[in-house]
Amino acid sequence: MLNLTTIQEARQRIAGRVHRTPVFTSRAFDEAVGCRVFFKCENLQRAGAFKARGAMNKILSLTNEEHGRGVVAFSSGNHAQAVALAARDVGAKATIVMPQDAPRAKLAATRGYGAEVVLVERANNNREQVAREICERTGGVLVPPYDDYLVMAGQGTAGLELLEDAPDLDALLVPCSGGGLFAGASVAAKAWRPEIRCFPVEPATANDTQQSFAAGERLATPLSPSIADGLLVQTPGVLTFPVTRQNAEQVLTVTDDEIRAAMRFLLYRLKLLVEPSGAVGAAALLRGKLPPDIKTAGVILSGGNVDAEMLASCLN
């Protein structure tokens, strides 16, 4: 179940173990987009992304016996770090299946939290299968990146906090990959303020949610590249997609160049490092992709984990 109650329970469960991140505003950004914008700074979250919320909620819900068997996850990066961090917090072993081309900073950070990392080629697209095999072999508990109600409720706490700090939002923009953050945050936001208009944002080259939303059913898109390395899933989640269908007004997409421009604005003007996947909401606003009658928008800056190489490539 995903509703305001399970999101509030998540908040109580994870309180003190994740940050209540600040909400930033910027006159320069507001002037650039002609709209009052409230940024929920999940780049300042523990382990550098909102993923700590869902992983913590899931892992804290497990029994001591389950903790003893360990947790397993598959992830391109931020979920990996989040599960590693949450597992370390409760003293459980974490095994994380990651793609070989994941950003080096994310690999290093995951290992830094004490997790064992198992690398697979991204093209194989078998990370989930590898993770499930590890679970069968070891008895470990899988912590899914999005298709899990406890994970979705955990991510939703970011939306709950944003609406508490900025209660009068006309719209909410949320980076969308598997859809866990959008599902959780949109449920929280609409419970708080039923008239809020919610927009998932994804890369133009990985617009599986946009295509699925238009078709009214989960479609699979080809694997294609984007600098938004955290948003490269090929199909929406089984549990998340019905929530997206219900809560999204429209699915927005942004190009890599639009993402880079948004990253530079956030860096040079707001002084915040936001990763490409985390900057898609700001990118959509800067390019005027929201309906013009929206005067107040909340944007989740979902993470800040950037490689030196990637950052250099975004500064040109």
Place this chain on the structure above:
Amino acid sequence: MLNLTTIQEARQRIAGRVHRTPVFTSRAFDEAVGCRVFFKCENLQRAGAFKARGAMNKILSLTNEEHGRGVVAFSSGNHAQAVALAARDVGAKATIVMPQDAPRAKLAATRGYGAEVVLVERANNNREQVAREICERTGGVLVPPYDDYLVMAGQGTAGLELLEDAPDLDALLVPCSGGGLFAGASVAAKAWRPEIRCFPVEPATANDTQQSFAAGERLATPLSPSIADGLLVQTPGVLTFPVTRQNAEQVLTVTDDEIRAAMRFLLYRLKLLVEPSGAVGAAALLRGKLPPDIKTAGVILSGGNVDAEMLASCLN
């Protein structure tokens, strides 16, 4: 006069016109330096630096008649933007004398606030004289970058806020150029907590305060380069130096490479863009330059205005 009362008056005067900036902490940074650290984020201040505090306090203290004559300043960058911003807020014309090699972002931002910029060569070292000539010709009021009690009291409000948020600091590290921020912040900190140990930090290549502190009198050092472009004065201020002599335990210096390493840590781990001049306190801590018995340190991250070129040069 510079004391707790004038700093508190400054705070009342500038309230609502400058940000009460947040104080950040980082487990990663604390572990790296073996000390609990509280960062006062003046890089998130209006116009990107603490300078908005002093300029606002000075300009709000002027009469309407003085506002009508306009304000004049000389600055390598952040003070320029701050005076331009404060002047715009009160509807006064600002004329700013800047060196030709000031970071482009600072030139553009100063003009963006509506100020007239007069460029002079840095080597001529005649910026103050040019500014004074403009004042004589136009009747404008000079807003000094540091040697002015209202400016110093304004900068001191950053120290006051930091001690309110982190009242148990053993030490305070403050970037030092002319000494206005150190003077104001150290007076505020010692009024709040007399036993606090205060450390100005400056570039090793521009250590006029360190040399002057050792000699017990204001000495002039040769002009020499550093990436900390905001800290390149050649002699401490007439009004600030007596405060530095009284309040500093020791003057610390850092190299350009140490500054770059600190900028990278702040960027990649805390997700904060801090300019070279603003990162000297963090650099001193990361290189273990504080006495080892200090367990809790406050660090003023004084600004965040960085050119794309300079940032690129710091990421390698």
